[in-house]
Amino acid sequence: MAFTAFSGPATAAAEPAARRRSPIALFLLLPGIFYLVLFFVTPLISLVITSLQAPDPLIFGQYVNAFNWQNYVTVLETYWPQAIRSGGYAALATLFALLIGFPLAYFIGITLRPYPLIQSLALVLVIAPFFISFLLRTLAWKQIFSTEGPVVGLLSAIGAMPAGSSITGTDFAVVFGLTYNFIPFMVLPIYATLVSLDLRLLEASNDLYGSPATTFRTVTLPLSAAGVMSGTLLTFIPAAGDYINASREFLGSTETTMIGNVIEANFLVLQNFPAAAALSLILMAFILVLVAAYVKRSGTEDLL
Amino acid sequence: MTNNEVPKSGFAEAGADLELVGITKRFPGFTAIEELDLTIPAGSFFALLGPSGCGKTTTLRLIAGLEEPTAGRILIGGKDVTATKAYQRPVNTVFQSYALFPHMTILQNVAFGLKRRGIANADALAHEALQLVELDHVAGRKPTQLSGGQQQRVALARAVVNRPALLLLDEPLGALDLKLRRQMQVELKDIQSEVGLTFLHVTHDQEEAMTMADTVAVMNKGRIEQMGPPQELYELPHTAFVAKFLGQSNLFTGDVVSSSSTSMVVDAAGSKIEVPVARAQRTSGRVTVGVRPEKVTLHDAAPTATSGRNVIGPGRITDVSFSGVSTQYEVTIPHLGAISVFAQNTSISSLHHDGDTVWLSWAVDHAFGLADEAEAEPVSRFHADLDTSMIAVQSRKDLEAELEEA
Structure with a gap:
């Protein structure tokens, strides 16, 4: 199953030295290297160059190559609240996805293990939302959360909310949307580690005076750490850069703008390409540093 | 809590x-x-x-x-x-x-x-x-x-x-x-x-x-x-399963033909096997009795019947496997089937060979009677050939032997 690609410790056996140095290996890597250079390194260099451009002194709206590093200072000064909000939203969404996703993965991977048919079905249900466009699903949530929608109707009927108020456009709606959209990315890697967990180890822990809670803390959780790692990274990274959930057309408002929305606006609306490029690079650097620190702390370097 | x-x-x-x-x-x-x-x-x-x-x-x-x-x-x-x-x-x-x-x-x-x-x-x-x-x-x-x-x-x-x-x-x-x-x-x-x-x-x-x-x-x-x-x-198994699972056993099934206060005699396909009542779980009807292979002694000639020993035979040695300390023989006796015998290699000359005709004996005190019946096993290791061609071959051989004698 493809999900196992995310999980488990590196099990690659040591290759014989002679085969590792073989020029054929290098030759076989060529298409991959070519692809990376063309579609990753080149745009990255282009992005760095764009981020340092200065406005053309003659034609308004045009930019010329320069070494205008002040772009970075300007965007940070202007957009720091959105940057912090992005990190906060993404962290919250990752936390909620973990809190919902781990029990779900545990249920499918361990509780349903004696019933393989139901297990496969449950797994399909986790993936099923992907068959419908992510935009449509997010729009559907907008409908559900809208002022005329059932959620507001119910909450105002029981007096928990003033009538006519709205859920869309709030922090809650955006974090909810992010959590909802990224839960499968949390569930699948955790499922992959739990489905191969040897239940006899849990029995051994039980036999050695480990209560269910202790067994979970000392055996189940450490043995599924690789899946939790992959899951949180796969959720946090795209959530931090997401611009659909927080946009005004979907679940957000001007109060919930994330860094992704700012980048989108700078590229497509304001056409301030250097600012957008600088923001993209800042986001990238921020995520890289955060992920590296996280992986280092978790002690699972073999994931990187 | x-x-x-x-x-x-x-x-x-x-x-x-x-x-x-x-x-x-x-x-x-x-x-x-x-x-x-x-x-x-x-x-x-x-x-x-x-x-x-x-x-x-x-x-x-x-x-x-x-x-x-x-x-x-x-x-x-x-x-x-x-x-x-x-x-x-x-x-x-x-x-x-x-x-x-x-x-x-x-x-x-x-x-x-x-x-x-x-x-x-x-x-x-x-x-x-x-x-x-x-x-x-x-x-x-x-x-x-x-x-x-x-x-x-x-x-x-x-x-x-x-x-x-x-x-x-x-x-x-x-x-x-x-x-x-x-x-x-x-x-x-x-x-x-x-x-x-x-x-x-x-x-x-x-x-x-x-x-x-x-x-x-x-x-x-x-x-x-x-x-x-x-x-x-090991010495006194109660059931056929224990007798077979714990070590090896030679089991014989037959009807009790006579019994006294101390021992009973079982007729196993014509051979009389005596078992002490104290070592038998059942003492009437159809019973299975047995003896461990190392308790059985081989004899080149029919031993004189003595009280306190069961004697069966003659039979033919069909398999000999030498394992250093002891030798395991398999003796096939008509109607009783294959019987295992473990003999200690205490002297070089005592070795018997494949095909030898032998008699078996063991002390009555070593026999045991089981509570259940051993599952029916084929009487010999080879099934009787009863198809027509085999009967034809057999009767022709008999005829040739008769002619030679004449």
Whole structure:
């Protein structure tokens, strides 16, 4: 199953030295290297160059190559609240996805293990939302959360909310949307580690005076750490850069703008390409540093 | 919280009695254990012996608390533990699969149970237990870096270190080579007698069960067939299953033709076999009697019938396998089938050969009578050829022999 690609410790056996140095290996890597250079390194260099451009002194709206590093200072000064909000939203969404996703993965991977048919079905249900466009699903949530929608109707009927108020456009709606959209990315890697967990180890822990809670803390959780790692990274990274959930057309408002929305606006609306490029690079650097620190702390370097 | 307590009260001072009362375990579709009653006295080394699928591992899992019985009660040291969970029972298990925690070092594995019970010097005690199994030098390694035999010894140390009132061993020596197994058998026995713990050892290896255990229970199809000291079980099996599973047996089935207060005579396909009444489970009707192969003596000529010895024959030796200390013969006697004989190689000349005609005898006192009947076995190793072509060949040979004589 493809999900196992995310999980488990590196099990690659040591290759014989002679085969590792073989020029054929290098030759076989060529298409991959070519692809990376063309579609990753080149745009990255282009992005760095764009981020340092200065406005053309003659034609308004045009930019010329320069070494205008002040772009970075300007965007940070202007957009720091959105940057912090992005990190906060993404962290919250990752936390909620973990809190919902781990029990779900545990249920499918361990509780349903004696019933393989139901297990496969449950797994399909986790993936099923992907068959419908992510935009449509997010729009559907907008409908559900809208002022005329059932959620507001119910909450105002029981007096928990003033009538006519709205859920869309709030922090809650955006974090909810992010959590909802990224839960499968949390569930699948955790499922992959739990489905191969040897239940006899849990029995051994039980036999050695480990209560269910202790067994979970000392055996189940450490043995599924690789899946939790992959899951949180796969959720946090795209959530931090997401611009659909927080946009005004979907679940957000001007109060919930994330860094992704700012980048989108700078590229497509304001056409301030250097600012957008600088923001993209800042986001990238921020995520890289955060992920590296996280992986280092978790002690699972073999994931990187 | 009273129901959630982990036994914290130090080490067991001594082993505890184990009592199973009317235990039944049903799984969807089949019954693994039926109405099992079993008492294991404190401090004994008890072996549960049986073929795979006989319910012995299920019994162990029920005692450990890893399965719940469908009916019946489990008492450890007089206390009913049927309703308690595995982690609340003063029981530890050495698992057949070792079940070592792969993310912990060997030391952490061994100290696991001690730490759960909040014992202060857990690491020091774990080192001690590792020294006992001669693996203290690998304390810092992970289980995957150890060989199968080493892992098994770690599993043993991890259970023994807790000094449980009852130690359950699920085929714990299976992966060890012969020399290490002997060594571990001795060590296990030492630990057991030193601390006085109660050991319950589940195995399908009859030799291991007999050398280590004080009491052996032979289990078959979810029931205990017979229980007792190893020697008693071997010398006086009660059922055909025990007679066949524990060592080898020559069994004969026939009707009791005469019986006195001390012995009875069974007519097995024409051969008269006498069995002491005291060693027979049944003394009338159709019975199965038997004798162990090493109790049977070979004779070149028909021995004179003496009282106190059963004599059968003549038969032909159909197989000889020499194994140094002894020789195993297979003697085929018409209507009785193949009979095994173990003869000690005490003198060179005593060796018999394939095809020799021999008589067999054994002391009446060595025979035993079973409670059940042995399953019908083919009378000879070769089925009678009754198809027409074989009959034709046979009658032609007879005819030729007659003509030659004439």
